[in-house]
Amino acid sequence: MPLNKTLGNGVDIPNDDDYDDTPYFDYHHLKAIENHDSKYLCQSLSVSPGASHLTEEHIASTLSNIPEIPTASVPHAADPKVKFEAKDNAITTELRELYGALQKCLDLREKYIMLSGQRLMDDPRNSDDWEIYPAAPPKSWPLPPPEELERRKAKEKAREADPVAAVGSDFDFSQCKIPGAHVYQFGLGPEGHYQVYKNELDQTAGQPIHEFPTPREFYDDMDYILSVISDGPAKSFAFRRLRYLDSKWQMYILLNEFQELADSKRTPHRDFYNVRKVDTHVHHSSCMNQKHLLRFIKSKMKRSQDDVVIYRDGHELTLKGVFESLNLTAYDLSIDTLDMHAHKDSFHRFDKFNLKYNPIGESRLREIFMKTDNFIQGRYLAEITKEVVSDLESSKYQQVEYRVSIYGRSIDEWDKLAKWVVNNKLFSPNLRWLIQIPRLYNIYKASKNVDNFQDIITNVFQPLFEVTKDPSSHPELHVFLQRVIGFDTVDDESKPEKPIFKDFPLPKDWDSSNNPPYSYYLYYMYANTAALNKWRQLRGFNTLVLRPHCGEAGDTDHLTAAFLTSYGISHGILLRKVPALQYLYYLAQIGIAMSPLSNNALFLTYERNPLPQFFQRGLNISLSTDDPLQFHFTKEPLIEEYSVAAQIWKLSSTDMCELARNSVIQSGWEDQVKSHWIGKDWYKPGVEGNDMQKTNVPNIRVGFRHETLKEELDALRRYAPRKDASVNHEPMSKHDFVGVAGLAESSSIQQHLMAHKEDDWVENEMSSFPGVSMVAERAKLRTNH
Numbered sequence: 001m002p003l004n005k006t007l008g009n010g011v012d013i014p015n016d017d018d019y020d021d022t023p024y025f026d027y028h029h030l031k032a033i034e035n036h037d038s039k040y041l042c043q044s045l046s047v048s049p050g051a052s053h054l055t056e057e058h059i060a061s062t063l064s065n066i067p068e069i070p071t072a073s074v075p076h077a078a079d080p081k082v083k084f085e086a087k088d089n090a091i092t093t094e095l096r097e098l099y100g101a102l103q104k105c106l107d108l109r110e111k112y113i114m115l116s117g118q119r120l121m122d123d124p125r126n127s128d129d130w131e132i133y134p135a136a137p138p139k140s141w142p143l144p145p146p147e148e149l150e151r152r153k154a155k156e157k158a159r160e161a162d163p164v165a166a167v168g169s170d171f172d173f174s175q176c177k178i179p180g181a182h183v184y185q186f187g188l189g190p191e192g193h194y195q196v197y198k199n200e201l202d203q204t205a206g207q208p209i210h211e212f213p214t215p216r217e218f219y220d221d222m223d224y225i226l227s228v229i230s231d232g233p234a235k236s237f238a239f240r241r242l243r244y245l246d247s248k249w250q251m252y253i254l255l256n257e258f259q260e261l262a263d264s265k266r267t268p269h270r271d272f273y274n275v276r277k278v279d280t281h282v283h284h285s286s287c288m289n290q291k292h293l294l295r296f297i298k299s300k301m302k303r304s305q306d307d308v309v310i311y312r313d314g315h316e317l318t319l320k321g322v323f324e325s326l327n328l329t330a331y332d333l334s335i336d337t338l339d340m341h342a343h344k345d346s347f348h349r350f351d352k353f354n355l356k357y358n359p360i361g362e363s364r365l366r367e368i369f370m371k372t373d374n375f376i377q378g379r380y381l382a383e384i385t386k387e388v389v390s391d392l393e394s395s396k397y398q399q400v401e402y403r404v405s406i407y408g409r410s411i412d413e414w415d416k417l418a419k420w421v422v423n424n425k426l427f428s429p430n431l432r433w434l435i436q437i438p439r440l441y442n443i444y445k446a447s448k449n450v451d452n453f454q455d456i457i458t459n460v461f462q463p464l465f466e467v468t469k470d471p472s473s474h475p476e477l478h479v480f481l482q483r484v485i486g487f488d489t490v491d492d493e494s495k496p497e498k499p500i501f502k503d504f505p506l507p508k509d510w511d512s513s514n515n516p517p518y519s520y521y522l523y524y525m526y527a528n529t530a531a532l533n534k535w536r537q538l539r540g541f542n543t544l545v546l547r548p549h550c551g552e553a554g555d556t557d558h559l560t561a562a563f564l565t566s567y568g569i570s571h572g573i574l575l576r577k578v579p580a581l582q583y584l585y586y587l588a589q590i591g592i593a594m595s596p597l598s599n600n601a602l603f604l605t606y607e608r609n610p611l612p613q614f615f616q617r618g619l620n621i622s623l624s625t626d627d628p629l630q631f632h633f634t635k636e637p638l639i640e641e642y643s644v645a646a647q648i649w650k651l652s653s654t655d656m657c658e659l660a661r662n663s664v665i666q667s668g669w670e671d672q673v674k675s676h677w678i679g680k681d682w683y684k685p686g687v688e689g690n691d692m693q694k695t696n697v698p699n700i701r702v703g704f705r706h707e708t709l710k711e712e713l714d715a716l717r718r719y720a721p722r723k724d725a726s727v728n729h730e731p732m733s734k735h736d737f738v739g740v741a742g743l744a745e746s747s748s749i750q751q752h753l754m755a756h757k758e759d760d761w762v763e764n765e766m767s768s769f770p771g772v773s774m775v776a777e778r779a780k781l782r783t784n785h
């Protein structure tokens, strides 16, 4: 790791300025751990570190070789074995506490995810009989009969001739099935989020079909996790475990690099270019690159200058009129005058970055070219979107999850957006949507669009409940929602916010001019989505997940709130400052869509980006572009992102294929599609779930990742076996193994323990556990006092 430097004592520590401005982990803290360790290691515990599969005999022989420990506080000082065990009990108690706390955090997350129906198995779109309309393109191998081949070739030709017309040409709204109304009712519950009721009787009695955590419960749970991850021993311990994972990775690469290369060579046909990769985080309004946008604007100025495009100050203006008022001709326009690239001037200036969305700094042009809801009903944006999507379709292996905004200013936003998508036939096998909700309550409040926070909740969620109750009330929205994966929330995270921990104002009482904090937004998105999902699941409609922007800047609260409530996150670069939370994200294998080029322009320079470290530790990360319009130069921004990462961090082709595979797993495509892309058993853990013929990731790599994770989880289970958690554990289904619960396959160890009651050997084995010496030191201090 280029980020590391070596201290005099030969201990690698990360660049200390990574830790200098965090309350969670500082340099002195790091030194303290090292001192503890060395002190303790001098005196005792000479068991070899790193051995993870010790046998009982090995333990026995290790125990008999323990040197004499000169302490009087330990009873039975004559027998070295007894001494060790006595000490070990103290260590064990400490470890139990630590692991118990970590396990509780994971249990909490599981509870929230389960209650909100965000697991893969909860989403009807992942069932085998889910119908995708228009259907995904057929497999190209083995070759179809000649007449079919002819037909496909003709289709490809037609696309080249007219890309805009080709996209979505197989979609016909009249062919879509629109189901009828459902008997259940919905309404606002006492906590200010929507609830679903069986009938009116239940509604008046306040008995919804499902109960969800209240805001108070949510803030208590968040508090608990915050206390765990800021606890000294826990963060030291997690930091040790993460460093252990680093070392383990380095060892693995040293030993297996060439084997991986050989394995990849042996796979016919597949290479980095033809594995599927999903751009897991990209904003629709900046999905095209600058050159593309420029070309588009110029062509519109030449060919359609008489289009009436905007209504300003009581006048309808044509495109020609707009450019005349700006004193510009097509000839004047260049990338430089467009000025939409964010490089030097936007670092740590999110305000400036937002202005970059205006072509030539003119909000009028943004309004005309980059909005779905404008005087021309978003026709231009739809056309340019189709051009971009057509490029994706012809490159075949790149997919996008576009984020489009629902602001919550008025209740008809959903219908307008859905009509825009449906009427313009923006349907493609390479395209799915996420809804981003900007956290702009304070602005709408100031401009008197809303009275209180409740208005935003109503505007965002009421149409979704209406369409779930009766799809025929908003038919376009029903069809559009089938292609929507979930919700995101966006804005500048570095804005200061007032935390609320004592009083929990209801949304209807939140009428001050202040913006609610991140966690408050996320809680209400969570609660509403949860209620909605339960109903949609019941009706056989696809459910929605939360995948917010999180941990790009700002407080640790954000990452904690998302840990509880969200299926995955975007950015997450601040996890580098919170070791215990990073370790939890690792254990839960929460998907993180990282965008180092975007971070480089806004918050964190490229060389300090934690992506390579997260990757080697085995966090579930993928690469994404964020804003191609602002950050990228080519027409394949996703490849550009991979390319820069590969060059700077020396990623091997196996690394890139692994990132690509992660991106498919994190994405929201239907199970059938994922099976086609990365293998029919993709949801299974470890090597079983890898189809090298499709992913080009060697089994040896997938096996290593899985074994490593399993060992960490096994350790967790030895020390913190789950008794009966507060959540109802349904029998695990196949889909539990991915994402939310990499936690599922631990039962064998637990059963072993319960059957044999042989706690001791397992715990002795743990003496060889990195991080344990620090725990031991603390235990010793405690017994001495």
Ligand SMILES: [Zn+2]
Pocket (backbone or CB within 6 Å): 281, 283, 549, 570, 626, 627
């Ligand atoms: Zn973004």
